[in-house]
Amino acid sequence: MAKTTDDASYVEKKDGLKTLSGTNENPGYFEHRGNRKNLLKLINFILLAAGSLLILSPLWWMISTSLKTMAEVMSFPPTFFPESWNWANYIRTWEAAPFTRYTINTLTITTLVVIGNVISNSFIAYGFAKIPFRGKNILFAIVLATMMIPGFVTLIPQYVLFAKLNWVNTYFPLVVPAFFGSAFNIFLLRQFYMTIPNELIEAAKMEGANHFYIWWKIGLPLTKPAIATVAIFSFNGAWNDFLGPLLYLNDENLYTLQIGLQVFKGQMNTQWNYLMAGSLLVLLPVILLFFFFQKYFIQGINLQSGGK
Amino acid sequence: MGKKRLTMRRKESIYGYIFVMPWIIGFLAFTAGPLVFSFMASFTNYNITSQMDFVGVDNYQRLFTEDSLFWTSLWNTLYFVAFSVPLTTIGAILLSALLNQDIPGIRFFRTLYYLPAVLSGVGVYLLWMQLLDPGTGMVNLILSWFNIDGPNWLFDPDWTKPSLILMKMWSVGGSMLLYLASMQGVSKSLYEAAEIDGANTWKQFRHITIPMITPVIFFDVVTSLIGGFQIFQEAYVMSSNGEGGPANSLLFYNLYMWRQAFENFNMGYAMAMSWILFVIVFVLTLINLKLAPRWVHYEGEEK
Numbered sequence: 001m002a003k004t005t006d007d008a009s010y011v012e013k014k015d016g017l018k019t020l021s022g023t024n025e026n027p028g029y030f031e032h033r034g035n036r037k038n039l040l041k042l043i044n045f046i047l048l049a050a051g052s053l054l055i056l057s058p059l060w061w062m063i064s065t066s067l068k069t070m071a072e073v074m075s076f077p078p079t080f081f082p083e084s085w086n087w088a089n090y091i092r093t094w095e096a097a098p099f100t101r102y103t104i105n106t107l108t109i110t111t112l113v114v115i116g117n118v119i120s121n122s123f124i125a126y127g128f129a130k131i132p133f134r135g136k137n138i139l140f141a142i143v144l145a146t147m148m149i150p151g152f153v154t155l156i157p158q159y160v161l162f163a164k165l166n167w168v169n170t171y172f173p174l175v176v177p178a179f180f181g182s183a184f185n186i187f188l189l190r191q192f193y194m195t196i197p198n199e200l201i202e203a204a205k206m207e208g209a210n211h212f213y214i215w216w217k218i219g220l221p222l223t224k225p226a227i228a229t230v231a232i233f234s235f236n237g238a239w240n241d242f243l244g245p246l247l248y249l250n251d252e253n254l255y256t257l258q259i260g261l262q263v264f265k266g267q268m269n270t271q272w273n274y275l276m277a278g279s280l281l282v283l284l285p286v287i288l289l290f291f292f293f294q295k296y297f298i299q300g301i302n303l304q305s306g307g308k
Numbered sequence: 309m310g311k312k313r314l315t316m317r318r319k320e321s322i323y324g325y326i327f328v329m330p331w332i333i334g335f336l337a338f339t340a341g342p343l344v345f346s347f348m349a350s351f352t353n354y355n356i357t358s359q360m361d362f363v364g365v366d367n368y369q370r371l372f373t374e375d376s377l378f379w380t381s382l383w384n385t386l387y388f389v390a391f392s393v394p395l396t397t398i399g400a401i402l403l404s405a406l407l408n409q410d411i412p413g414i415r416f417f418r419t420l421y422y423l424p425a426v427l428s429g430v431g432v433y434l435l436w437m438q439l440l441d442p443g444t445g446m447v448n449l450i451l452s453w454f455n456i457d458g459p460n461w462l463f464d465p466d467w468t469k470p471s472l473i474l475m476k477m478w479s480v481g482g483s484m485l486l487y488l489a490s491m492q493g494v495s496k497s498l499y500e501a502a503e504i505d506g507a508n509t510w511k512q513f514r515h516i517t518i519p520m521i522t523p524v525i526f527f528d529v530v531t532s533l534i535g536g537f538q539i540f541q542e543a544y545v546m547s548s549n550g551e552g553g554p555a556n557s558l559l560f561y562n563l564y565m566w567r568q569a570f571e572n573f574n575m576g577y578a579m580a581m582s583w584i585l586f587v588i589v590f591v592l593t594l595i596n597l598k599l600a601p602r603w604v605h606y607e608g609e610e611k
Binding site: 037052059124126127156158161243246301302 | 331345424432438441443482509579
């Protein structure tokens, strides 16, 4: 409680799961019933352990297949562990298609989308959370309602719009909308802003600060954890985006990793070792991001469920 | 005094509008404008280049009466939604119940079960194409250990949709976390009281945990229904040439719409399709909202 200005303390006041590693405070009812409860716990543990093998096996299979020779991939029955570990498959995969170019393109788009999403959504959410104005509730209801519109309903007319603007075969259709906010992120950040005491804003106003200044100097720093969440979600979304690039990019030089991988799939036919190596390389940044920034993934979920 | 306060409030309002202005502009340009255009164009034979003649309800009429692929795609989508939504919802609830326990290694388990949920895109689809490959894949290998002769998955029209549902089940970790967060918010005292009354674990789960998490179940069902109807990429990547699989068994609604819009350039026709989808999703969401008070329990609601 003492460190109320600390970034994280605002979230931690909320109920529910803090991080994946947060300890479970709930079932204190285990201690009483002795043996039966312990048996249940044991069964629970065994189920989870068996299930985790099941959950992990596809990922292991991807690694294993990516290291096999084509002869071994085709052998029957398939093997769980590669006979020889052909790391060279990765080099061959990378050289078989312009993956370096795809990576640079993807990073360009992803960076711009993350910047756009962070700035615009933080700005907009501040307005919805901290400034009273007429029609705010109606506008916010519309924000939420847009989440219900199936993407394809707007996708086709948007394509018409961007085609008329001559934006096909550019990154504009993929990047520009990110600078105008998106419902889910506005909602997420607004939830977070709500936990910042209004007195803080009032006090800053007393000292003559205007809202731009308050947003920049108080809002942004205090919502850092939520912004990290938005940044990571946007990174993930842009990195994995398939539909947008598929629709708007026809020039091979502009292809992203997702489209590149789809093209690679067509070239490689059933050369599963190379296909799995390619898939793993494309998934790797997301996996790493997950292990380093778990906390922020979880936080996004918490903010979501806190707003029921 | 009074006047000064009024101008203060007005000044605040102006700030408010400035802050939400980017969203308003984006909404008008990328959502509302396109919606209006799409609605009008759905009554035309628009093909993005030359023609845009008013044809009345012709597009809608042809969809309902002449286009058998429209019905195929609608059926495929309903099939997928009808199985994937309940299965992933129940799966996520059961999983989160298992993960809401005080046992060794629980942090590790939570991380692990969540991991597949953050993975998506073509890499994951390719992985599952390999896993489900009848000859060289892992799934049929594992089934063969139990003397089960696995199906041809993505090559058998009867098994293509179950293939995708299986793939979805792998990543229930996302909604699992939603449920877990909600379960951890349930007050300990409720369980203690039940314990004193002699309720066993199952009864506690059934009569305390489930009612307390109904708001999240509701949220999850509504969003996964909306999401389920929009399945597209999986089918596009996992069928050869993005054609919708053997015997059109993966020709989902959005995939067919995609073909009409961006391969045949029947834009008007495709936009009519999109409005039918909108209405279906809208009606289902309304039904959900209407039914909610019967089973969704909100805290602080009791007298």
